Amino acid sequence: MASYDTVVLGGRIVLPGRGPVRADVGIKDGRIAAIGEGFSSGEADEAIDAEGNLVLPGAVDAHYHLGIYRDITEDAKSETPSSLAGGVTSIISYFRTGSHYLEKSGPYSEIFPEVLEATQGHSYVDYGYHLAPMARDQVGEIERLVGEDGVASFKYYMFYKGMDLAGGSSDAAGYTMSENYDLGHLFEIMEQVARVQASRHDGSRVSLSIHCEQPELIRIFKERVQEEGILQGLEAYSASRPTLTEHLAVAEVGVLAGHTRCPVNLLHLSSEEAFEAALELKRQHPALDARLETTLHHLALTYETYNDQRGKVNPPIRAQSDVDALWRGVLRGEIDWVCSDHACCSEENKEGDLWQALPGFGGTALIYPFMLTEGLRRGLSLERVVDLVATNPARAYGLASRKGAITVGADADLAIVDLEETHPVTTERLLSAQDYTPFEGMELAGWPTRTLLRGQTVFADGESTGSPTGTYLKRPLTEARPLSTP
Numbered sequence: 170m171a172s173y174d175t176v177v178l179g180g181r182i183v184l185p186g187r188g189p190v191r192a193d194v195g196i197k198d199g200r201i202a203a204i205g206e207g208f209s210s211g212e213a214d215e216a217i218d219a220e221g222n223l224v225l226p227g228a229v230d231a232h233y234h235l236g237i238y239r240d241i242t243e244d245a246k247s248e249t250p251s252s253l254a255g256g257v258t259s260i261i262s263y264f265r266t267g268s269h270y271l272e273k274s275g276p277y278s279e280i281f282p283e284v285l286e287a288t289q290g291h292s293y294v295d296y297g298y299h300l301a302p303m304a305r306d307q308v309g310e311i312e313r314l315v316g317e318d319g320v321a322s323f324k325y326y327m328f329y330k331g332m333d334l335a336g337g338s339s340d341a342a343g344y345t346m347s348e349n350y351d352l353g354h355l356f357e358i359m360e361q362v363a364r365v366q367a368s369r370h371d372g373s374r375v376s377l378s379i380h381c382e383q384p385e386l387i388r389i390f391k392e393r394v395q396e397e398g399i400l401q402g403l404e405a406y407s408a409s410r411p412t413l414t415e416h417l418a419v420a421e422v423g424v425l426a427g428h429t430r431c432p433v434n435l436l437h438l439s440s441e442e443a444f445e446a447a448l449e450l451k452r453q454h455p456a457l458d459a460r461l462e463t464t465l466h467h468l469a470l471t472y473e474t475y476n477d478q479r480g481k482v483n484p485p486i487r488a489q490s491d492v493d494a495l496w497r498g499v500l501r502g503e504i505d506w507v508c509s510d511h512a513c514c515s516e517e518n519k520e521g522d523l524w525q526a527l528p529g530f531g532g533t534a535l536i537y538p539f540m541l542t543e544g545l546r547r548g549l550s551l552e553r554v555v556d557l558v559a560t561n562p563a564r565a566y567g568l569a570s571r572k573g574a575i576t577v578g579a580d581a582d583l584a585i586v587d588l589e590e591t592h593p594v595t596t597e598r599l600l601s602a603q604d605y606t607p608f609e610g611m612e613l614a615g616w617p618t619r620t621l622l623r624g625q626t627v628f629a630d631g632e633s634t635g636s637p638t639g640t641y642l643k644r645p646l647t648e649a650r651p652l653s654t655p
């Protein structure tokens with residue numbers, strides 16, 4: 170009997186905290202059973218030749234929106250293959266009640282099983298969910314969601330407080346379908362998350378993710394931009410939600426998280442000012458567990474080079490100086506992870522008036538290609554790229570025992586990547602249902618030639634090859650299952 174189910178031979182493997190090492194990987198029962206030298210194809214049922222390629226842990230795309238504008242099942246079917254194309258093998262998707270998604274409200278005890286049911290059997294990657302308590306009753310569900318349902322992270326959207334004030338078409342109650350979506354509500358969520366976190370003794374992390382933009386300021390800046398009517402496209406959009414609105418929102422979070430000691434994730438920082446505010450928050454509250462996130466698009470796009478309203482997203486695409494400041498934060502290790510904030514949003518949803526176009530777009534397929542191209546060009550090492558897209562988000566969100574690093578016992582989630590070949594970004598290459606991409610034409614290296622999920626090849630030669638075998642990640646994942654020695 171063969172020792173392994175699969176061996177990956179001759180690749181340069183990026184191990185945790187180390188540069189690439191030439192080694193082989195033995196896979197058994199979906200897990201990494203051994204890492205070493207001199208394995209042979211005779212030792213396994215299947216041998217994968219990785220000669221000349223990098224072998225990286227499957228990326229963990231920690232910010233995703235399955236089902237925001239389309240049916241959850243359809244999104245799972247069409248968008249998770251896009252993740253595989255970028256070497257992503259785990260996603261954590263945001264879900265909330267209210268407008269979009271399922272267009273309804275109610276207790277998560279009823280709605281979350283529906284969400285899981287809609288995803289089950291349709292995802293090509295492993296997936297978890299972050300949930301946003303929108304209504305007051307849902308705050309009371311946090312403890313059970315953590316303890317029983319494996320939801321270890323929650324979300325609050327600072328700018329929904331004034332969806333009516335900010336000039337949205339619907340009033341706040343209509344959009345969030347809740348009573349008082351304001352700082353009082355945020356405070357109660359933080360108290361609960363902090364309390365549940367403090368009661369856990371297994372070292373696992375329960376946290377609150379925050380979308381930081383301040384709605385009362387958006388209201389007046391948007392009004393000014395519309396009245397002046399000078400700026401166009403994404404530049405107008407950025408001016409309507411200027412970086413000051415992120416700064417103030419981060420400062421508000423600092424006061425409340427400092428008081429409640431709630432572990433927080435400051436999501437998709439888009440600007441120098443937001444990033445500086447986040448650093449200031451950390452300086453003022455050194456004991457607070459605060460982690461910083463940015464996205465591919467905030468590291469890649471500016472309204473100076475891409476002023477097309479299809480790139481409308483919250484927070485907005487900013488200026489080159491903001492992109493450079495975020496890269497400085499990434500290079501210094503001050504920004505903890507990079508994600509896609511993937512939301513399949515068709516061209517149709519972006520037509521007409523800038524203000525009516527729906528925010529968001531996809532990018533999950535570019536996680537490794539973009540970070541390996543632009544990151545390495547800017548001086549990141551390979552192991553730091555891996556930290557940013559795999560290891561750090563896995564640690565922050567309760568996946569580290571099985572995901573985010575190539576170690577014996579972990580799930581055999583691997584991205585085998587060719588650093589030599591470059592290809593321009595095209596809509597087709599991304600395998601998403603979205604019919605355009607704001608990244609169109611970027612010349613990128615580091616495209617996966619093959620992606621493995623728990624030992625199975627699920628993407629190869631530009632196509633998704635398997636069936637939707639993704640499983641729900643009930644967090645925190647327990648320790649790697651013990652291995653039988655091969």
Ligand SMILES: [Zn+2]
Binds near residue numbers: 233234510
């Ligand atoms: Zn998002």
